[in-house]
Amino acid sequence: MNYNWNWGIFFDMSPEGTGTYADMLLSGLVWTIVTALCAWVIAFAIGSVVGVMRTLPSRAAQAFGNGYVELFRNIPLLVQMFLWFFVLPEVLPRAWGDWLKQLPNAPFYTAVVCLGFFTASRVAEQVRAGIQALPRGQRMAGTALGLTTAQTYRYVLLPNAYRIILPPLTSEFLNNLKNTSVALTIGLLELTARARSMQEFSFQVFEAFTAATVLYIIINLVVVTAAGFLERRVAIPGAR
Amino acid sequence: MRLRRLVPVLLAGLAALPASAQELTGTLKKIKDTGAITLGYRDSSVPFSYLDGDQKPVGYAMDICYKVVDAVKAHLKLDKLETKLNPVTSATRIPLIANGTVDLECGSTTNNVDRQKQVAFTNTHFLTASRFVAKKASNVTKFDDLKGKTVVSTSGTTNIRQINEYNTANKLGLTILPAKDHAEAFLMVETGRAVAFVMDDVLLASLAAGSKEPDAYVISKDAISKPEPYGIMLRKDDAPFKKVVDDATAAFYRSPEGKTTYDKWFTKPIPPRNINLNLPMDEALKKAFATPSDSPDPAMY
Numbered sequence: 001m002n003y004n005w006n007w008g009i010f011f012d013m014s015p016e017g018t019g020t021y022a023d024m025l026l027s028g029l030v031w032t033i034v035t036a037l038c039a040w041v042i043a044f045a046i047g048s049v050v051g052v053m054r055t056l057p058s059r060a061a062q063a064f065g066n067g068y069v070e071l072f073r074n075i076p077l078l079v080q081m082f083l084w085f086f087v088l089p090e091v092l093p094r095a096w097g098d099w100l101k102q103l104p105n106a107p108f109y110t111a112v113v114c115l116g117f118f119t120a121s122r123v124a125e126q127v128r129a130g131i132q133a134l135p136r137g138q139r140m141a142g143t144a145l146g147l148t149t150a151q152t153y154r155y156v157l158l159p160n161a162y163r164i165i166l167p168p169l170t171s172e173f174l175n176n177l178k179n180t181s182v183a184l185t186i187g188l189l190e191l192t193a194r195a196r197s198m199q200e201f202s203f204q205v206f207e208a209f210t211a212a213t214v215l216y217i218i219i220n221l222v223v224v225t226a227a228g229f230l231e232r233r234v235a236i237p238g239a240r
Numbered sequence: 241m242r243l244r245r246l247v248p249v250l251l252a253g254l255a256a257l258p259a260s261a262q263e264l265t266g267t268l269k270k271i272k273d274t275g276a277i278t279l280g281y282r283d284s285s286v287p288f289s290y291l292d293g294d295q296k297p298v299g300y301a302m303d304i305c306y307k308v309v310d311a312v313k314a315h316l317k318l319d320k321l322e323t324k325l326n327p328v329t330s331a332t333r334i335p336l337i338a339n340g341t342v343d344l345e346c347g348s349t350t351n352n353v354d355r356q357k358q359v360a361f362t363n364t365h366f367l368t369a370s371r372f373v374a375k376k377a378s379n380v381t382k383f384d385d386l387k388g389k390t391v392v393s394t395s396g397t398t399n400i401r402q403i404n405e406y407n408t409a410n411k412l413g414l415t416i417l418p419a420k421d422h423a424e425a426f427l428m429v430e431t432g433r434a435v436a437f438v439m440d441d442v443l444l445a446s447l448a449a450g451s452k453e454p455d456a457y458v459i460s461k462d463a464i465s466k467p468e469p470y471g472i473m474l475r476k477d478d479a480p481f482k483k484v485v486d487d488a489t490a491a492f493y494r495s496p497e498g499k500t501t502y503d504k505w506f507t508k509p510i511p512p513r514n515i516n517l518n519l520p521m522d523e524a525l526k527k528a529f530a531t532p533s534d535s536p537d538p539a540m541y
Contacts, residue, residue, distance in 0.1 A: 001338050001339045001340070002337075002338050002339075002340070002475050002476060002477065002478075003335075003338040003339070003358075004357055004358050004476070006357075015398075015401040015404075015405075086427065086431060089431070089433075090431065098432065101431070101432055101433045102390065104415060106417075106433070107417070184395075184420060185420045185424070186420075187392075187395070187417050187418050187419055187420070189395075189418060193395060193418070196331060196395065196396050197395050197396035197400075197418070199331060199334070199396070200330055200331075200395075200396030200397065201354070201396065201398075201401065202354060203334050203354065203355045203357070203358040203359070204358070205331065205334045205335050206335070
């Protein structure tokens with residue numbers, strides 16, 4: 001292959017004038033991590049509520065939960081990004097739409113909200129699965145003790161369910177982290193976007209994407225290690 | 241690093257192969273052996289290289305490439321030369337040129353010094369400068385008018401880098417949004433997310449001409465760069481092939497056909513929607529056609 005390898009490229013100044021190419025990739029990494037964390041907060045909060053709703057006795061709550069999950073799970077993430085970023089401001093009242101468009105860092109907020117809502121539908125499914133995986137007797141025992149539904153969830157069902165779904169939630173978090181790259185289509189300068197612009201400026205395609213790949217692997221390994229630690233930490237002694 | 245150390249070994253290995261009758265090397269040898277040449281095209285670089293209504297790649301750069309193919313065919317004295325077409329994007333064009341999938345990239349790639357470390361360019365076929373397009377209603381015509389406003393440019397282009405530099409140098413306090421591609425950047429101006437889109441003027445002209453209301457847009461009078469050359473890209477360090485391509489393009493630009501082809505794409509309605517870019521050839525390009533050059537230096541033009 002007629003390719004001019006140059007691994008020293010990371011220490012060259014990037015044309016944006018704010019530092020080297022390595023700095024550029026690292027700033028992308030920071031955006032990736034910040035976006036993923038913020039989106040995860042939304043995803044975990046909404047996902048838990050919706051997941052619980054799907055297991056409640058109330059028909060209306062179940063219907064809402066099902067509707068939410070099917071809506072956000074079945075539309076491709078890329079399309080959702082475009083809907084939030086380009087379509088939402090047009091359907092809102094004009095003043096709101098204009099405010100939204102002029103928001104500084106609009107791609108970041110949009111990406112966080114979009115990714116949060118999308119991942120929430122997946123978290124909800126796992127929360128539901130975790131609750132339903134518990135023996136039915138647990139819910140009944142809660143009722144027999146005179147606990148209200150809310151108390152049964154708080155003190156009996158959820159503490160067990162969350163422990164069961166911790167491993168798949170870790171995968172979900174990793175997905176969430178990698179899904180941030182979809183936000184490059186709405187102009188978020190995260191890691192993949194930075195790697196793309198680096199190859200475009202320097203024409204060192206393979207170096208740029210290799211560096212991005214390595215960075216993704218490193219943060220994912222950190223997450224996996226931390227999740228493993230958390231799992232051991234919260235495990236109920238003698239539970240397995 | 242290890243790869244780089246391998247290169248001399250590989251080269252020595254190649255040199256040891258028996259030389260063919262005409263001692264063809266590199267791309268020319270490959271074309272002769274396979275009886276095929278592969279052109280890389282872009283899907284939306286209007287009017288240089290894009291898909292028409294029948295999903296067939298057409299454009300100004302494609303026309304030039306077909307001339308080069310004829311010249312290669314004549315040079316190698318082949319009766320038949322198959323022309324393969326391969327789509328490329330801004331991210332895939334370098335690897336595909338480097339690994340030999342594509343022999344010529346026919347599009348709107350800016351020829352600059354950094355890029356010449358990785359690939360070679362043939363004679364310049366177009367010159368472009370960075371300007372912006374904005375809605376007439378927003379009353380901006382000069383870069384200074386943009387002070388404090390939000391502008392958009394396509395990520396990873398030389399233009400976004402120029403507007404960044406210009407912004408820093410002139411303290412305009414711009415918010416510069418990167419967009420994934422030209423169409424999306426233009427959409428940001430159309431929907432009001434950004435006041436202006438900074439890009440090569442020719443691309444702006446084609447986007448505005450193809451929009452819903454071509455008359456609602458205005459292109460800035462001043463530019464923030466000297467005219468930059470576009471070139472057709474080929475593999476680096478392949479002098480015999482580059483010579484054939486350079487000779488073919490130089491002859492084509494000097495002939496009246498060069499001007500006719502330019503006019504066909506820039507001053508007449510073009511497919512698929514019969515828009516007219518209305519960009520007559522300027523003095524700089526006339527000069528570049530009279531004395532073809534592959535220099536990456538804007539000052540040369």
